[in-house]
Amino acid sequence: MKRFLKENSLSLFFLLIFALALVGQALAGQAKFNDQQLVDGGQPISLVEYVATSDFAVDVAENWQSEYLQFLLFILATVWLVQRGSPESKELGKEGGESDEDQLVGEHARRDSPAWATAGGLRKALISNSLGWVMGLVFALSWLAQSVAGLAAGNAERLAELRDPESWGGYVTGPEFWSRTLQNWQSEFLAVASMVALSIYLRQRGSAESKPVGSPHDATGVEG
Structure with missing residues (x-):
């Protein structure tokens, strides 16, 4: 496993920060979406519901x-x-x-x-x-x-x-x-x-x- 991680560290690093950035985008997007929902008189939605929008x-x-x-x-x-x-x-x-x-x-x-x-x-x-x-x-x-x-x-x-x-x-x-x-x-x-x-x-x-x-x-x- 240690050898695998070392030999593929460049790909794994960017896949990791990609996943973190995608999660961060989803969380920030959900907060923005729900804020607009409240302004429009709607109901907030869950994170799972937001990523399906x-x-x-x-x-x-x-x-x-x-x-x-x-x-x-x-x-x-x-x-x-x-x-x-x-x-x-x-x-x-x-x-x-x-x-x-x-x-x-x-x-x-x-x-x-x-x-x-x-x-x-x-x-x-x-x-x-x-x-x-x-x-x-x-x-x-x-x-x-x-x-x-x-x-x-x-x-x-x-x-x-x-x-x-x-x-x-x-x-x-x-x-x-x-x-x-x-x-x-x-x-x-x-x-x-x-x-x-x-x-x-x-x-x-x-x-x-x-x-x-x-x-x-x-x-x-x-x-x-």
């Missing part, structure tokens, strides 16, 4: 979709685009999908390579793009969940105000949906741009996301 679902989903979109775009952009001096970029001149020899696929696969790395055709294409496909799928599902939950939450408000409910198509093309969506997207894109640019000149000793402290500023694709 469309209000909670849309807040969670809109954050998830923006995060996975960020990683999807970063994964795909770094195939073709480079940034001189950034450890987040491939070395200059290696733009593109690279050769089978560089990627250790087909006849260049090693004994410990994934089984499909030695295959051809569809299996080779799938494993070669599996990270992007999964990130894209999670983004799409999160985006869909955000739109459905947001529509439900919005229509509940519209009905309370004696207005006609809105269609899904009308909601996803309307200002409410895109205001919520774009406020998350712009922050994610800025964070990625900052990481790419700042890592050219700044260092974090021992981090895999930083160049070694003594590396020159124009060293590209070098990680500590």
